[in-house]
Amino acid sequence: QVQLVESGGGLVQPGGSLRLSCSATGSIFGIYFMAWHRQTPGNQRELVASITSSSTTYYSDSVKGRATISRDNAKNTVYLELNSLKPDDTAVYYCYFDSDSGRAWGQGTQVTVSS
Numbered sequence: 001q002v003q004l005v006e007s008g009g010g011l012v013q014p015g016g017s018l019r020l021s022c023s024a025t026g027s028i029f030g031i032y033f034m035a036w037h038r039q040t041p042g043n044q045r046e047l048v049a050s051i052t053s054s055s056t057t058y059y060s061d062s063v064k065g066r067a068t069i070s071r072d073n074a075k076n077t078v079y080l081e082l083n084s085l086k087p088d089d090t091a092v093y094y095c096y097f098d099s100d101s102g103r104a105w106g107q108g109t110q111v112t113v114s115s
Contacts, residue, residue: 002026009109022095024076030100034078038091
C-alpha cells in the first residue's frame, strides 16, 4: 500500500520561506502526476501547484510567482517551495500522487504564517 509522508511545515513569519516535502513509501510506480493542495477550516481543498511526469507545472493564482514545485523521480518525492509567505498562506497542505499504482493523499502538514 502506498503512503505519502509530508514534512517541512511549521510556523513562519510573514515574508519568510519554507520548503515542503512529500515522499511515497511502499510499492509505487509510474507516478505521472504530483500536486500540492491546501485547506483552511470551513473551506474546500484548493489546488496550489502540480507537476506532471514531463515536468509541466501549474500554479494557482494565489501562489504564482512565489511558489516552485519540483520532483525527484528517483526518490518518489515532490517538493513545494513557498516564498514571500503571507498570513493567507496559513493552511494545512496536502500532497497528492496519481500513478499506475493508484492515487494517494498525504496526511497533511500545517503551515502557519504569523508574526
